[in-house]
Amino acid sequence: MKKKWATSIAVVALLAAALVGYRLATWEVATVHADYPTITTLEELTRQATVIVVGTVEEVAGTRNTARDPLDPQKPHPSLEIVSVDYQVRVEEVLKGAAPAQLLVTQAKSAAPKGESHVLFEGFKDLAVGQRYLLFLRQTTDGSERWIGIAEPWRFALLNDRIIVESRWEHATSYFPAANANEFLTQVRSYISAN
Amino acid sequence: MKRIFKVGVTVTLTALLTAPVAYAWTADYYWPHTRGQTLQITYKWGDRLDDVPNSVWRKVFTNGMNQWTTKTGNKVRFSESSSSSNILNTYDDDDGNYGICYRWTHWLTGKLTKFEAYGNVNTTAGVSDTFRQSVATHELGHGLGLGHSDQVAVMNTDRDRNRIYVPQTDDVNGILSMYP
Numbered sequence: 179m180k181k182k183w184a185t186s187i188a189v190v191a192l193l194a195a196a197l198v199g200y201r202l203a204t205w206e207v208a209t210v211h212a213d214y215p216t217i218t219t220l221e222e223l224t225r226q227a228t229v230i231v232v233g234t235v236e237e238v239a240g241t242r243n244t245a246r247d248p249l250d251p252q253k254p255h256p257s258l259e260i261v262s263v264d265y266q267v268r269v270e271e272v273l274k275g276a277a278p279a280q281l282l283v284t285q286a287k288s289a290a291p292k293g294e295s296h297v298l299f300e301g302f303k304d305l306a307v308g309q310r311y312l313l314f315l316r317q318t319t320d321g322s323e324r325w326i327g328i329a330e331p332w333r334f335a336l337l338n339d340r341i342i343v344e345s346r347w348e349h350a351t352s353y354f355p356a357a358n359a360n361e362f363l364t365q366v367r368s369y370i371s372a373n
Numbered sequence: 374m375k376r377i378f379k380v381g382v383t384v385t386l387t388a389l390l391t392a393p394v395a396y397a398w399t400a401d402y403y404w405p406h407t408r409g410q411t412l413q414i415t416y417k418w419g420d421r422l423d424d425v426p427n428s429v430w431r432k433v434f435t436n437g438m439n440q441w442t443t444k445t446g447n448k449v450r451f452s453e454s455s456s457s458s459n460i461l462n463t464y465d466d467d468d469g470n471y472g473i474c475y476r477w478t479h480w481l482t483g484k485l486t487k488f489e490a491y492g493n494v495n496t497t498a499g500v501s502d503t504f505r506q507s508v509a510t511h512e513l514g515h516g517l518g519l520g521h522s523d524q525v526a527v528m529n530t531d532r533d534r535n536r537i538y539v540p541q542t543d544d545v546n547g548i549l550s551m552y553p
Contacts, residue, residue, distance in 0.1 A: 206477040206486055209402075211520075212470040213511040216531040246465040248421050248494045257420055258464050258491060260473075286468035291460075291475060291489050299473075319467045319495065326469055330530070347530060349523050 208297045210289045214346075215329035218353045220362075224369040227314035227328040229275035231267070232336070232363075235305045239264040239282060245289075261296060263287045264324065265305045267313070273363075274370050277325075283313065284324045301346030310336040311344075312363065334362070402478045402518045403551050404485045411447055412552045414517070415454040419462025419489070429502055430492045430509070434461045437510035441517065444540040445548045449517060458487035459516065465495045471534075472497075472508040474515035488516040500534075507538035514540070519547050 217223045224230065244262040245255040267281040283305065288296040305311065312334040315325040327333065331345035331354060341362045343354040406412050416438075422431050438451040464473075476488045490512035497505050507527060514528045522528040526543040540548070 205480045207480050208475060208477050210473060210475045211512075211515045212473045213508050214470050214530055218531060244466045244468055246495070248463045248465045251465050251495075255421070255464050255466075257462070258489075260464070260466050260468055262466075262468060286466070286470060289473055289475060294475075297475070299470075326467065329469075348521060349531065352523075 208290075208295060209300065210297045211300050216347055216350075217329045217331075220354070220365055221369050223314050223328065223332075224274070224366050225373055227274060227316060227332075229277045229313075229315045229317075229325065230273040230366065230370070231269045231277050231281065231313050231315070232271040232273065232310065233267040233269040233281065233313060234310045235283075235307050236266045236268050236280075237307055238304075239266045241287065244284075244286070257292045259290050259292065259296070260286055261288045263304070265307075267305075267311075270310070273312075273366060277315075281313075281315075282324045283315065284318065284326050299346065301348065303344055303346065305333065306335075312336060312341065312366070402476065402483060402485045404518060405482075406552045408553050412449040412517075414449060414451050414459060415457035416451055416459045416461055417453060417455055417457045419460045419491075421463045422461060428463075429505060430463045430494070431461075433492070433502060433506040433509040434490070434513070436506050437513045440510060440539040441513055441548070444545050448548055448552055451513075460489040461491075462489065463492045463494050466493060467495050468493070470496065472512045474512045476515065485518055490516050503538050504534040507532070507534035510538060510540065514544060517548060518551055519544065522547075 217226065241261050241263045243254055243259045245258045245260040247253040247255050262284050265283045267283050269277055269279050269281055286299060287302055288298050290296040314328045314332045316328050318324045318326050330347035331343045331350040333344050334354070335342045335344055336359050339359050340356055341359040342356045343350050404412055404414065418431065422428055442450050470493055472490065472492045474488055474490045477486045478484060479486055492505060492509055492512070497508060510527045519528050521530055522543050524543040525537065526532070526541045527537055527539065528544050528547070
């Protein structure tokens with residue numbers, strides 16, 4: 179009886195080891211990369227954005243699968259998921275364009291072919307709840323009353339008297355180094371009035 | 374002690390002098406490759422391209438693959454295979470991306486195992502075919518293992534996509550260094 183038990187345990191252990199070995203041998207790690215628009219001057223950022231606001235992120239309003247089927251945009255994509263995250267932003271000041279007091283700002287967070295694990299977009303960074311930002315936006319084209327960054331970089335954190343760019347674009351800080359917030363906002367306003 | 378110092382200085386100088394030239398291209402991951410051999414990559418059309426034989430994205434992906442082959446002097450070559458795990462496809466999303474590339478690597482070796490590249494029909498609506506080809510060539514570059522560059526390169530996100538739509542010297546240097 180004991181021998182039977184021992185044999186069974188040995189077989190199970192061997193199978194488990196084989197399974198673990200197989201999993202380790204075939205285990206893959208995924209990353210997701212993108213090609214996206216970039217802007218290198220504050221003047222151009224100001225010109226291209228349809229709405230520029232200063233606001234505070236109040237909460238993460240939710241996430242959605244935004245990848246649509248190119249053959250029928252009403253349907254989700256059959257083999258790809260993109261999770262976009264929506265943030266509720268309380269607008270304190272509208273510098274350019276027209277914007278409601280509460281904005282739903284969205285950004286793509288992760289992607290995965292159907293059945294695969296979702297992976298954050300390279301360089302993705304959440305908007306921080308409670309943080310004040312200067313945002314360069316445009317309305318999304320899906321008619322959902324959401325707003326999206328005009329290009330990279332599109333958001334600047336206001337930290338006391340400093341303004342600091344936040345972007346998934348690895349070279350954004352070269353073009354937009356940390357600056358005095360008041361001077362930066364004055365510059366934005368002057369570009370807006372010049373246009 | 375002096376000898377150790379001398380050896381240390383020599384090793385440091387040698388390392389500095391023989392370090393790779395600071396190319397702007399970055400290699401994220403590599404496909405398994407044998408030195409001196411052409412890197413053969415298979416692909417198949419995704420389910421949003423296979424039923425659209427004359428679609429512009431099929432055309433620009435094809436042009437992009439041909440350009441990677443030509444510009445690298447046949448160092449990489451793509452061939453269609455229905456059993457391939459590498460997929461070229463499209464999607465529709467106003468997500469701020471022109472295209473994306475999802476890549477898998479083996480957890481231990483770090484070698485690339487497969488990729489899926491997608492052109493975004495939403496954010497590229499209204500742009501030229503040249504622009505789309507630039508995006509397709511960029512995503513294929515990710516598929517080959519390249520990361521982003523800050524030089525004149527198709528792998529630079531901050532490029533004029535109507536002017537830079539085929540692999541540039543910096544991109545080619547990347548491929549030739551990754552797959553000698």
